[in-house]
Amino acid sequence: MPTYKFKYFNARGFGEVSRLLFALAGQEYTDERFTQETWPAEKPNVLLGQMPVLEVDGAAYGQSSAIARFLARRFNFYGSGDIQALEVDQVLGVVQDIINAMIKAFYEKDEARKAQFMTENKEEKLPLYLGMLEKLLVKNGSTGFFVGKSITLADVTVFDICDKIQAMVDFDKFPQVKKCRESVASNPKVKKWVDTRPVTEN
Structure with a gap:
């Protein structure tokens, strides 16, 4: 089974659609949240220098719309x-x-x-x-x-x-x-x- 980690700020913002998809799918994942204080130290380590970030089996991917579309396809919420x-x-x-x-x-x-x-x-x-x-x-x-x-x-x-x-x-x-x-x-x-x-x- 794949493992997922979702990184975003402690806000709904551009991350909540993905979190809702995880909830709908009943899929366990790590919901890692950053604050304005903790983000600067993390930013240099982030693939595109911005969040959200989705890690699938340790590999990182960016862009909120791409992440949401991927999760929707993987969890069968993209229609037939x-x-x-x-x-x-x-x-x-x-x-x-x-x-x-x-x-x-x-x-x-x-x-x-x-x-x-x-x-x-x-x-x-x-x-x-x-x-x-x-x-x-x-x-x-x-x-x-x-x-x-x-x-x-x-x-x-x-x-x-x-x-x-x-x-x-x-x-x-x-x-x-x-x-x-x-x-x-x-x-x-x-x-x-x-x-x-x-x-x-x-």
Whole structure:
């Protein structure tokens, strides 16, 4: 059996999708967390100089999206066949658009521009992207999942981003996204992880 170590900050951030996949799969792994104080000493030893890092049987790999996709394929959360994988990937693309919009606002140093970006995100961009996700869920038959009738990486990724943007969104306006979020949250393995994971600010 392969051994896994997942290295990331003591935060959800770009690491939580992978942790959720480990939880869903019931796969044991080492969840190694770093703080702003311990990270500088570790950084020179990290493959790409950034986290997260996944070690599989001692070999290290980087990039959060690559790690999540690998785990989803390995644990059978990437759909069945090329078409379902494509359906997963199109959801990941929409979520990446959401992340890009949020990051642009987060890192803006000019307070006036930051406020403008945040307003645009709340009033325009988030409704636009969530509307796209809503359409994809309807297209799949309003099952509560993006692909077929069971959880895939697409659902886990949307669950995670919804957690991060919930203060800015009225999910009652996006009932299918809300249903998907609830479908993931009600999974016993996900629920156990969310109830017991370390409490972090983000």
